[in-house]
Amino acid sequence: MNSRKQLLNHLLDIGGVGTLNNFYSPFAKTHKGGLLFTRKLFKSYAEDGLIEKIETIGKPANKAHEVFYCLTKKGADYIGRPNEYRYKKYQRSPYNIMHESMKFDVALSFLRLFPHKKFTFRYDASFYGVRPDILIRVESSNPKELTRFLLVEIERKKTIDRVFHEKIKRYEEMFQAITQKKSHNVSQFQVLVVYTDIWWDVFLRPQEYNNPSVINHIDCITGLLKNLVNHYCKFLPPDRYRFLGFHNFYRLPDVVWHTPQGNRVALLL
DNA sequence: CGAGGAAACTGCCCCACAGC
DNA sequence: GCTGTGGGGCAGTTTCCTCG
Secondary structure, three states: OOHHHHHHHHHHHOOOEEEOOOOOOOOOOOHHHHHHHHHHHHHHHHHOOOEEEOOOOOOOOOHHHHOEEEEOHHHHHHOOOHHHOOOOOOOOOOOOHHHHHHHHHHHHHHHHHOOOOEEEEEOOOOEOOEOOOEEEEEEOOOOOOOOEEEEEEEEEOOOHHHHHHHHHHHHHHHHHHHHHHOOOOHHHEEEEEEEEOOOOOOOOOHHHOOOHHHHHHHHHHHHHHHHHHHHHHOOOOOOOEEEEEHHHHHHOOOOOEEOOOOOEEOOOO
16 A cells, blocks of 8 residues: 555544644654655645545644644545545534644554554544543454453643543443443453643644753653552552553553553553 | 745665676 | 666655745
8 A cells, every 4th residue: 555545544544534743754853854745645635635624713823733634535435445434524623623633643643553453443432421532442363352442531631630530530430330230341441541731732743852841841741640640540450541641642552651550561452 | 933835865666687 | 597786766855945
């Protein structure tokens, strides 16, 4: 598969919508370089009617960050996947741009960094009132193993106590309900909490992370994440949760995940 | 001053072709 | 037939430039 089709396949996989910034190239040295080729591709897709710009409400400050494009029916046909395409006409730009952008960053990173795995992403799943930002279905390569579900919760909050009280508590209630009603197999589920604070610029790409003030900010968020784990999460089942700083979204396979007990581990998929 | 465009550069792969 | 090599093309990038 050539990269022209590769990008469209990824776009369809992550739900059919994304920004230029989401599809940056991780291999470029500079931030600009990482967007250049993507920009070329987007332009030619748009000319060929394979993707469509979603009209924004106001005037976007930065188009690469804030203008979302969606795959068209023609685009799905072009990559030979017309029946997987669920056509949704997006009237306007996604309502919470930063949060949407983070979701697509995470979903796309799973595709890019675990290319041998088969993922299915959903953004509208709900279990006993808990709505994860992304539900990732991980197809097992081994037929004996069960399909797994990753419930990704993306949190951009000033303080960590809110992450615990507003989210993790609800997840625990959900697990209780599941156990009681025996509706799902709890061991198939893992909750991935992706955290950053509200001052973090979610549009920054890894190529921009070498700026001293950004490095400083990353340290700060890592500290907050450790506090979250140490103060609130110790008692949680060790394999049920994993915690990640959003700034590590581009290195998902690395040992960058925290267990509820505060150990750093890699994700087992 | 920053986003985006143009042009120039680079490393890699492919393939023709020569020499054995 | 096998294999080493060198040119050409191209995907992807860097650097420089323009324009609002």
